[in-house]
Amino acid sequence: MKFNHEEEEENNFSITRYESMLRSNDVKFFDSDEFESIIHHYLENGKIAKAKKAISLGLSQHPSSVNLKLLQVEVLVFENRLDKADSLLAQLYAIEPENEEIYIQKANILSKQNEHLKAIELLNMALSYADDTADVYSLIGMEYLFMDDFENAKINFMRCLEADNQDYSALYNVIYCFDFLEQHQEAIEYLNMFLDKNPYCEVAWHQIGKQYFDLNEYEKALTSFDFAIISDEYFIGAYLEKGKVLEKLKRHSEAIENYRITLELDDPTSFALLRIGKCYERLGNDDLAIQHYSKTVHEDPLLDKGWIAITDYYMRKRDYQKALYYTNKAINIDGENVLYWKRYAKINNRLAFFEEAERGYRKALELGNYEIETWLNRSDILRYIGEPDAAIQNLYQAIEFYPDNAEVQYRLAGLYYEMQDYEKGEYHIRKALELDYEYHIVLEELFEKIFNLTLVKNIISEYE
Known part of the structure; x- marks a missing residue:
């Protein structure tokens, strides 16, 4: 831990010294490792222009540095200058054919070109040269995700975790695959195995709790979130999920306590x-x-x-x-x-x-809310405010989405009879009765005078 802290201080010193040099226009020497850390710093913070300048200065001082040229490739790929990146990789391959980063960057180019299987082939080759395989397995998993191959993606993220059990992004991706495949029980089994080796992993406890929650096993979910909190008492996500479980168990006062803790933590x-x-x-x-x-x-x-x-x-x-x-x-x-x-x-x-209510229903329809209740309510209001033609037009629009809905047909029948268009009224009441005889109560409730007409009663009696 001390080494990491010292390394971070050295990196910060290099960046400070480098930026001081830029301000003074006084060119100073940096070794290639220093340039690498400076460039990584800029790339991680999205400062591409500064990264490019550092690469240029770095290569002017270390023209044969393969690692600096690989960072140049990374920037070229980011900028979608794939041909130039490809050409530079070919040169680097001739120099260091066993450098895994060359295969990784080439795979990155192929991935951008949607050649995911070819990218996976190269990443598998990178594995044979890589000292740290976790990152490579993670990249392979991502390529499978791009192809919606969740089974193979899951396998490779698991391999990533075998190589580095602290890679929580890989753990989240494993669970994402399980969730997409709706394999909740399998996810629980995997997480239990993971927890046997990593009993204080708050992320794993949190994820297993979410699986139990999805399966409505609330007591087990509650226990899992408690273990997540024991593993990390500042884990906000665990308190939030625990609150949701307590709500399901109708323990609302306890739920409030857990939600309140999150307000205190952040x-x-x-x-x-x-x-x-x-x-x-x-x-x-x-x-x-x-x-x-x-x-x-x-x-x-x-x-x-x-x-x-x-x-x-x-x-x-x-x-x-x-x-x-x-x-x-x-x-x-x-x-x-x-x-x-x-x-x-x-x-x-x-x-x-x-009138305002009608405006609301109309706006809801314009925004794509095509629920049958919206059409029916708008129709009833249009009729009430004396716009039967608009009500009819509205119902015909509803038929496009609900061609076999009896309530729409009964309303059209009532409206046409009220307008004394008996031919269309009869057409729609017969269609409505064929669709659902029992729903003729709609006509009785909304169009009582029409319902009591002898000619309408005679038509209804035919379908009894």
Whole structure:
């Protein structure tokens, strides 16, 4: 650990000295290892222009350095100058045919060209020359992921972990593969084997807890998250997941405690504030519930779940004026969110602001919310505000998505009869009765006068 600290200090000193040289325009000598660490520093921080300048200066002082030229290849690949990178790699291969980095960079080029199988071939060749195989196995795993071959990806990420059990990104990728393949039980077995060798790995405990959560085995999930916290008492993710489990077990006060710990460990997250609000609401503490919902939207105004929580809270309380106030605020922030417009329509409908309600349903449809209830509610409102033609047009649009929906057909029948277009009215009532006889109650509820017409009753009687 001391060595790593000393190495980091040396790197920082090299970077400081190098940047001082640039400011003074006084060229100083750096050995090739120093240039490598300087270039890596710039690449890791996304400072490509500075990395390129350091490569240029480094090669001017060390023109035969293969490692510096490989870093030049890495930059060329990043810039998509693949032909030039390929040409430089061919030269380097002639000098050092057993340098694994040459195979890795060539594989990187092939990967960019969507030649993933060829890239894997080269990475397998790199394995025979690599001292540290973990990174190579991880790269092979990523190539298989690009091809959606999750089984082979999983195998190679596992090999990566065998070589380096501290590579948590590989562990996450293994679990990602298990999840995609819906192999929850297999994931648990693998994680248990991993934990036998690494009993204090908080990431593995966290992941096994999530698997148990997905399988609704909440007590086992809870135990797993407890072990994750024992392994690392500052692991925020474990407290959040533990809170979710406690909610499922209806232990809301304990859930609040765990969410609160996350607020103390780091800056407040909108997720934790929202969940605390939900827990307080379930405990019947409305004041603290709404207080935390308000904190949620203050923390993250773009989180729709926060605005929806406040709106739904007031809707449950039948305080539609306040519900509308918060829905309008949400729409002002994100006018393209269909969930807001659905609530806007519903609230205005409850307040008997029918034109605004119709606008809400129309906007929801424009944004792609094609649920049958949206079409039906809009149709009923259009009829109520005296726009039967628009109601009919709306229902014909619904038929494109729901051609066999009886409720749509009964409404069309009622509307046409009200407009005294008996031919079309009869066509649609017969179609509706063929689709679902029992639903003729829709006609009775919405179009009572039409339902009581003798000619309509006679048609209905034919299908009894």
